[in-house]
Amino acid sequence: xxxxxxxxxxxxxxxxxxxxxxxxxxxxxxxxxxxxxxxxxxxxxxxxxxxxxxxxxxxxxxxxxxxxxxxxxxxxxxxxxxxxxxxxxxxxxxxxxxxxxxxxxxxxxxxxxxxxxxxxxxxxxxxxxxxxxxxxxxxxxxxxxxxxxxxxxxxxxxxxxxxxxxxxxxxxxxxxxxxxxxxxxxxxxxxxxxxxxxxxxxxxxxxxxxxxxxxxxxxxxxxxxxxxxxxxxxxxxxxxxxxxxxxxxxxxxxxxxxxxxxxxxxxxxxxxxxxxxxxxxxxxxxxxxxxxx
Numbered sequence: 001x002x003x004x005x006x007x008x009x010x011x012x013x014x015x016x017x018x019x020x021x022x023x024x025x026x027x028x029x030x031x032x033x034x035x036x037x038x039x040x041x042x043x044x045x046x047x048x049x050x051x052x053x054x055x056x057x058x059x060x061x062x063x064x065x066x067x068x069x070x071x072x073x074x075x076x077x078x079x080x081x082x083x084x085x086x087x088x089x090x091x092x093x094x095x096x097x098x099x100x101x102x103x104x105x106x107x108x109x110x111x112x113x114x115x116x117x118x119x120x121x122x123x124x125x126x127x128x129x130x131x132x133x134x135x136x137x138x139x140x141x142x143x144x145x146x147x148x149x150x151x152x153x154x155x156x157x158x159x160x161x162x163x164x165x166x167x168x169x170x171x172x173x174x175x176x177x178x179x180x181x182x183x184x185x186x187x188x189x190x191x192x193x194x195x196x197x198x199x200x201x202x203x204x205x206x207x208x209x210x211x212x213x214x215x216x217x218x219x220x221x222x223x224x225x226x227x228x229x230x231x232x233x234x235x236x237x238x239x240x241x242x243x244x245x246x247x248x249x250x251x252x253x254x255x256x257x258x259x260x261x262x263x264x265x266x267x268x269x270x271x272x273x274x275x276x277x278x279x280x281x282x283x284x285x286x287x288x289x290x291x292x293x
Contacts, residue, residue, distance in 0.1 A: 004278070007271040011264060018260035024090065025253035032183070032246040039180050039236075039243040046236040049229050053196040056222075069162065069226040072195030073171045078115045080138075080161065080170040080194075081106060084177035084237050085125030086245045087144040092255075094178060094186060094248035099128030101188045102176045106133055117170060121157065121238075138164075149242060154235035155227075161234075162227060165194060177237040178244035184251050186244035193233050 002010070056070060083102040085095040102125070106116045118133060120126035120140040129137060141157060143149055164170045173194035178186035191197075215221075 011267045021253045021256040028246045028250035035243040039239040075171045078170045080117045080173040082175040083125040084241045085122035087123045091248040092252040095124035155231045158231040177241045179240045180243035183247040
């Protein structure tokens with residue numbers, strides 16, 4: 001059994017760790033509310049925009065002048081994967097789930113004879129994928145040290161993706177992120193953003209009976225609309241990921257705090273048993289010495 005000093009040191013160490021995890025839990029909880037509100041507020045607009053893009057893509061599929069951002073290059077050879085993770089850890093399996101989903105998708109595409117490129121958003125995802133897919137990573141984005149993510153950040157990512165598409169370096173782009181469901185649940189989501197995906201099988205595109213007239217002309221409107229729509233889809237994934245990160249970290253730190261409490265309890269019991277054993281041993285030695293005299 002460890003000495004009393006070693007047990008006291010261990011107890012104090014665990015108590016210090018418990019204070020840190022408790023503080024991190026409260027910080028994550030304070031950030032979660034705002035991040036959750038932003039993610040939920042962005043969903044209706046992003047979902048409506050996605051439906052509209054699907055309708056436009058279906059209507060101009062056979063047009064030779066249709067924008068690449070809408071219908072892609074017409075090929076399916078080079079896929080760009082955009083995993084969205086956090087820059088910090090201590091969030092349970094939050095980052096690992098996205099990294100694993102991206103790796104599995106990359107392996108699946110390569111097994112089909114496709115070429116895979118990766119634009120990693122977040123240091124944790126980049127570090128995870130570097131272990132097996134380092135040669136596929138063509139760039140990375142980090143927001144370490146930033147207090148919040150703005151729409152301009154999503155525009156920067158969208159611009160990089162657009163440049164790759166216009167340069168003929170990619171045919172399809174898919175973003176992989178954790179969609180926020182609740183504090184204890186995030187859903188790994190794979191969303192194709194280039195070209196606009198077709199509606200699910202058996203489901204018609206519903207625009208609520210809306211018809212569109214373009215002024216001044218369709219090409220001018222789409223040239224402005226499509227980069228904005230791409231940035232909106234990226235921004236939504238960033239907001240969802242941010243909310244999921246804070247929720248995952250809050251849950252992980254709560255579990256760590258509880259586990260530290262259980263460990264302190266067990267160590268305290270061991271300490272009290274060892275202390276009582278030492279006291280009993282000393283009393284026996286004193287009594288034995290007195291009887292010998």
